[in-house]
Amino acid sequence: MKKYAICGVSNRAIGMFIQPMVKKFSASSRVVGLLDRDSKRFTVCKQEVPEVKDVPVYQHDEFDRMIKETKPDVVIVASRDDTHVNYILEALAHDLDVITEKPMTTTAEDSRRVVEAEKRSKGKVTVTFNYRYNPYHMKIKELIQSGKLGRITSVDLNWYIDTYHGSSYFQRWNRKREYSGGLSIHKSSHHFDLIHWWLDQKPEEVFSFGALNYYGPESEYNPLKEDGRNCKTCHVKDDCAYYRRWNTRSDQLFVQDDHIASDEARKESYTNYRPDQCIFDSEIEIEDTYTATVKYDRGALLSYSINFSLPYEGYRLAINGTKGRLETKEFHAPSRVPFPVPEQTIEYFPLFGAKETIQVLTQQGGHGGGDPVIQEDLFIGEDPKRSFTTLSGSQDGAYAVMTGEAVWRSVKEKRAVTIDELFTAPSFT
Structure with a gap:
C-alpha cells in the first residue's frame, strides 16, 4: 500500500x-x-x-x-x-x-x-x-520501433485547437507567461514529448515564428477595447463572436442552485479564480499561433504548427522514413464539429509498394482512452508485456519544456535557439 x-x-x-x-x-x-x-x-x-x-x-x-x-x-x-x-x-x-x-x-x-x-x-x-497512452499513439510507437518506417527522416505535425477550447486558455491564468510558460510549453509540451518518444531522439535546435492573431486587444473580433470584463457580466458579449458561438441566451442567466451549478460556476467559487476573463484583455502576453522547425540529434527534422482558434479540433500527422511514410488524422471533440467526422486510421505507405490501412483497437476513457492506461501504470506499475517504456521521467519532462521555451524565445528573439544554451549544466545528459 x-x-x-x-x-x-x-x-x-x-x-x-x-x-x-x-x-x-x-x-x-x-x-x-x-x-x-x-x-x-x-x-x-x-x-x-x-x-x-x-x-x-x-x-x-x-x-x-x-x-x-x-x-x-x-x-x-x-x-x-x-x-x-x-x-x-x-x-x-x-x-x-x-x-x-x-x-x-x-x-x-x-x-x-x-x-x-x-x-x-x-x-x-x-x-x-498521457498523450503517449492514446491507443493510436502507442500503435505509432510500435510501428516505428518495429522498423517498418526505417530510419526516421522528418515529421509533419499540425495541431488544431477549436474556438471553444482555444479561447479557454485566454480566459484563465494560462494567458500570462509567468504562470504557464506560454502555450508552447503549457500545451505544446505534450506534442514535443510525443515526437521525442516516438523517435527516441533528442532536440538540438529550434527555429520558429509566432504571433497573437485572434485574442488580445488588437483582435479584429474585439467588440470594445476595454480591460477587466468577464463573460458573465460583460455588457458587449452579444457582440462577441466567441461568446455567441458557444453560449445561448439562456446561458446568460445566473444559476443559484448549487445542485445544478455548472462546472464553470463551481470554478468561479474558488478564491480569486475566474474562468471567464475577457479574451481581449491587454494583459494577454502569449502567442496563439506557432510554426516551428526542430532538428534532432540523429538527423530527424520536425515541422510543427499549432493554432488556438480554428473551426474544429484535432491534428494531422505524417512521419517519413527511409522505408516508408505514415499518415493519420484525428478529430477531437466530435460533438463540437458541425459535420460528420471519419473514424481515425493509420495509413502506411511503403517506399515501394501498396498502401496499408491500419485499424487500431480503442477503449473508453479520457484523452482518447489513454487516461485509464496511464493510471494503471502509475498505481499498479508499468505493463511488463509492453515492448517499450511509456511513463515519462524528469529528462523527458525537461526536453519537452526546453523545446517549448526554445519556440517562444525564437519568436521573441528572431533567431534559432539551441537546446545547449538553455541547458548548460554538464550534469544534464
Whole structure:
C-alpha cells in the first residue's frame, strides 16, 4: 500500500488521481494529505469524493508539516504550472517519489534544477504525459520501433485547437507567461514529448515564428477595447463572436442552485479564480499561433504548427522514413464539429509498394482512452508485456519544456535557439 499526498487540489487532481485512487486502486493506494492555497478547493474535493472526507488538509506553505504528519511515499503535483517546481524540489529533498502533471516546470532553468535535484535524491520524478497512452499513439510507437518506417527522416505535425477550447486558455491564468510558460510549453509540451518518444531522439535546435492573431486587444473580433470584463457580466458579449458561438441566451442567466451549478460556476467559487476573463484583455502576453522547425540529434527534422482558434479540433500527422511514410488524422471533440467526422486510421505507405490501412483497437476513457492506461501504470506499475517504456521521467519532462521555451524565445528573439544554451549544466545528459 503506497501513501500519496496531493499538492494542488485542482479539477485535474480530483479527476485524474484522487477519484481513481479511492474508487479503482484503493487496494494499492491511499490518499493521506491534501495541500492547496485555497481552502474552498478542499470543500469541493470532499463533496465530490466523500471517501477523502477525513483526509487532513494543509495550506500551501505547510509542505514540511504535511510530510512529517502524513509520511507519504509519493507526492502528486497538480497545482498551477509555475508552482510545480517548488513542490517537486521539496519532495525530492525529502527523498520522495514525485508524480507531476505536465508541464514539469514552466522554464528550462527550473527543469535543470529538477534534473539535478533528482540526481541527489532517492526519489524519482514521473511526468504524466498521457498523450503517449492514446491507443493510436502507442500503435505509432510500435510501428516505428518495429522498423517498418526505417530510419526516421522528418515529421509533419499540425495541431488544431477549436474556438471553444482555444479561447479557454485566454480566459484563465494560462494567458500570462509567468504562470504557464506560454502555450508552447503549457500545451505544446505534450506534442514535443510525443515526437521525442516516438523517435527516441533528442532536440538540438529550434527555429520558429509566432504571433497573437485572434485574442488580445488588437483582435479584429474585439467588440470594445476595454480591460477587466468577464463573460458573465460583460455588457458587449452579444457582440462577441466567441461568446455567441458557444453560449445561448439562456446561458446568460445566473444559476443559484448549487445542485445544478455548472462546472464553470463551481470554478468561479474558488478564491480569486475566474474562468471567464475577457479574451481581449491587454494583459494577454502569449502567442496563439506557432510554426516551428526542430532538428534532432540523429538527423530527424520536425515541422510543427499549432493554432488556438480554428473551426474544429484535432491534428494531422505524417512521419517519413527511409522505408516508408505514415499518415493519420484525428478529430477531437466530435460533438463540437458541425459535420460528420471519419473514424481515425493509420495509413502506411511503403517506399515501394501498396498502401496499408491500419485499424487500431480503442477503449473508453479520457484523452482518447489513454487516461485509464496511464493510471494503471502509475498505481499498479508499468505493463511488463509492453515492448517499450511509456511513463515519462524528469529528462523527458525537461526536453519537452526546453523545446517549448526554445519556440517562444525564437519568436521573441528572431533567431534559432539551441537546446545547449538553455541547458548548460554538464550534469544534464
